[in-house]
Amino acid sequence: MEIFNATVADQVYGSIHDRNPSAQIRAFSGDQTPIGDKIMQYARGDDHIVLVSDGNSNYGVELADAVSVVSKTNTTVYLIDQTPDHNDVSVRIIGSKNVIIGNKNTFRIVVQQAGTHAAYELAVKVDDEVIYHSRIEQFDPVKVRPISHAFSTLGTHVISASITPEGDDHFQSNNAFDKSVYVVPKPAILLISDEESNLRDTVSDLYDVTVSSSGSAGFQEKYKAVILDDRYIESISPDDLDALRGFVSDGRGLLVVGGEKSYDRGGYLDSDFEKMLPVKSYPSEYYGMNDVVIVMDISASTFSEIVVGTGVTFLDYEKALVIDILDDKDFRDDRVGVVAFGGKAYEVSGLTYLDNDAARELLKETIMSIEPKGEITTTLDQGLAMAEEMLTNSAGAKDVIIVSDGNIDAGIYESSLSVADRMNNANTKMHFIHVMSSPTDLLTKFEELAHRVDGTYQQTTYPASVAISTAQPDAAPTPTPPPEEPGTYTVSVFTRKHFITEHLDLSATITGYNDVTSKLGAKRLVVTGEGKPIVCAWRYGLGRVVAWSTDNGGAWSSALYIGNNSQLISSVVNWVIGDPRSEEGVVIEADDVFLGDVCDITITSDTIPNMVFGGDTLDISRIAENTYKTSIDLDEEGVYYLSDYGIAVNYPIEYLDVGMNPDAEKVIQLHGGRVYNESETGMLLSDVKRRSVRTAYEPVSQKTPFILAALALFLIEVIARRVREITRRKGG
Structure with a gap:
């Protein structure tokens, strides 16, 4: 934080304290930044926390977890986005600790800067021998440079990276980084295969491979993993299956490679062997080319009648429009989710495949049961942020449909634009449906927002319906259109946050695959353009299992075993192996x-x-x-x-992440907060004031006046009868 203006916190506190004398300031410093812990500590519920910080929480509870927890108690977290007074540059090395001798390993040199431009010399050494040296100009906050190296001797080696900045660099302590690497012999692997293949050649180069045509070689403890290459279910005897189950359960690995004789073509369905696998051997549902999220406005302004005297509210009309969209056959090949926003955003339904009739009807019932929250604030930005989160792992095209009466609160527009612009840059197509009592030619903020992010915009009035197209634009014409190649499938990474795919650069097509469905709990890592699983992984007992549902490269998938794409199979086998070291000795x-x-x-x-x-x-x-x-x-x-095992100690973690945390804005907006810059303190105060006034709609009983009126009439009648009776008696 020393790279930022130290007086900003006092200035923000002073402005807030002038309007709210009960406001308090809390400060902490040191070599660790436990922002999440501090948010949890100071949140009291129904209050506001303003962070004057870079947003980099490096100790204790994660920032996202803390903000999520306190938001459930109506604590709103804000962040002041600051411009650093000084630039600072840090370096670190990312890569495996335990590596295999002779294999080329890729380590990533990560350089971060707080400012917008840095020039520096980067030097990388292995055991004091320079393997890379270059002058670099950096304009991005983070630059990652992959460095490959193969170690030729066993034991501990040290990779060192150092930068020499040419300009402003506030801290020098984070300009050097050491990484210890422990090199081990090639682990033993059993490959059960009947043929020569790209798979066999690749793994034989990387590991100590024993090739067998059956499991008769035995699943011995010396093997770290077993690879089954295109095996019929009949080729796996009950004894082999029992031995394999024990082998994997005890902490070893299994890779099952597909082909013409395996999975859906090899009798795996509902077999005991399939119980070990992360997939079922029947066709997965086709998820189409689109994931669609519908964002519905349920703020207080949607309570009113859209046409006076009809009894139909804006929200009723929104529901009808959304139901109409769900019934549109053009969406049957899509997955559709629904988000609603009022005072806060919440997920109505996750992404659901609409060609499933039961799932579609259930989703329609859920939408019809949506109740307005009664919150005055229209938090469009939160609804968009939640839609963005739902589409994070989408493999196909992405669409967001916003259905709203178009009332965007002051202070919400800019944050909504920020989220929408981010989604637009991520190739999310946006459709804005403006629900109105009567059409207008005036340019509203809602329409302006649509134009700013290249979205479609249409007005609709009750009881008209709308037409939404999520079809992707045709590709630009080329001088010589490439011929179509029937039976080719592009493969891509589906889940990035996994050891196998985290740094994978995959660009390949295959001509065939086994049609399987990932099981609940399995990680779908690589898929075709239609969402068909190609690589799925999960844990089985203490071991690891991967389903590779294309072949060994002999017929369908040779592109996966060459060039940069070959990193996929090596990453898969490395993950299946786990720790490559021998289990003997210490x-x-x-x-x-x-x-x-x-x-x-x-x-x-x-x-x-x-x-x-x-x-x-x-x-x-x-x-x-x-x-x-x-x-x-x-x-x-x-x-x-420690013995011959190296442990590197680097600079304090406080100096690792420099500059504003790029993910903090998304985290805070997702849970109802806002991010303001140093000059927007007035807007922050207005936002806090507005959110401090909470409007709740509660049922009020109207029985009492009617009961009292009835009681009064009863008493009047009793008294009248009594008076008449007394009068009669006197007259008599």
């Missing part, structure tokens, strides 16, 4: 740490290990069979050795 596992963090160490040994570090015997505790734990506290940067 095995040490410890991550590199940042200065100030405790280094936790796990030791696997058949006997109680005796570990000495710095001349002192470490206190070791047993946490499981043959597994022990200890820790060391390292107070200086450098590379330390």
Whole structure:
């Protein structure tokens, strides 16, 4: 935070305190930034928290988790987006700790800057030998440079990256980074295959492979993983299956490669063997080319009648329009989700495949049951942010349909534009439906927003229907149109947040695949353009299983085994293997740490290990069979050795992420907050004031006046009768 103006927090606090004397300021500093913890600590419910911070929470509860939790107690979190007074540049190295000898490994040198331009020299060394040196100009906040290297000797090696900035660089401590790497022998793998193939050639180059035509070689403990290449179910005997189940359950890996004799073509469906796999061997539903999210406005302004005297409200009309969209046959090949927003946004329904009649009818019933929240504020930005979140992992085209009466509150427009612009840049097509009592030629904020993000806009009045097209525009004509190739399928990464696909650069087509469906709990990692699973993974017992539902490269998928695409199969096998080291003797596992963090160490040994570090015997505790734990506290940067196992200690984690957290705005907007810059304190105060006034609609009983009136009439009648009776008696 020292790169920002230190007086901003006091200025913001002073402005808030002038209008709200009960406002309090809380400050913290040090080599760690536990923003999530602090939000949880100070949130009281029905209040507001203003963060004057870079938004980089590096210790304790994640920022997103904390903001989500406190939002459920009506605590709104805001962030002041600051421009740094100084630039700062940091460097780090990302890659595997345990690597295999002779295999080319890719490490990523990540350079971050707080400003908008930095020039520096980057040098990368392996054991003091320079393997890369270049002058770099950087205009993006983050630049990642992949560096490949193959180690030729076993044991610990150290990769070092250093930058020498030419201009403003506030901290020098984060200009160098060390990564310890432990090189191990090639792990043993059993490949069960009947033929030569690209798969066989690739894994034989990378690992110590034993090739067998059946499981008769035995699933011995020396093997880290087994690869089954296009096997009929009949080729797996009951004894082999039992042995394989035990092999994987004990912590080893299994990769099942498809082809003409496996999965849907090999009798796997409902077999005992299929129970181990992350897929079922029947065709997956076709999810079309579109994922669509409908965003509905249910704020207080939608309570009123759209046409006076009809009894039909704006919300009633919105529901009818959405139901009409769901019944449109053009959407049958799409997945559709629904979000509603009033004072806050919430998910009405996740993405649902509309060609499923039961699911579609259930979704329609859910929409008809939506009740207005009675909140005055129209939080369009929150609705858009939630739609953006729902579409994060969409493999096909993305569409968002916003149905609203068009009333955008002051202060909401800019934040709505920010989210919508971000979605537009991510190739999300946006459709704005303006529900109105009568058409107008005036340019509304709602229409202006649509034009600003290249969205479609249409007005509609009760009881007319609307027409929405989610068809993708035709490709631009080329001088010589390429001939269509029947039976080719583009494959792409579906889920990025996984070891296998995190840094994968995949660009390939295949000509065939096994039509399977991923199971609940499985990770769908690579898919075709139609969403068909190609690589799925899950855990089985202590082990790992991957379904590779195309072939070994012999007929369908040769492109997956060449060039950069071959990284996919090596990443898959590496994940299936897990720890490539031998389980014999004493095995040490410890991550590199940042200065100030405790280094936790796990030791696997058949006997109680005796570990000495710095001349002192470490206190070791047993946490499981043959597994022990200890820790060391390292107070200086450098590379330390426990036996022959290296542990690097780098600068404090506080200096890793520099500049404003690019994800903070999305997190805060998603849960009802806003992000303002230093000059927008007045808008922040207005927003806080508006949100402090909460309007709730509660049923009020009207029985009492009628009961009292009835009682009064009853008493009057009783008194009248009594008077008449007394009068009669006197007259008599």
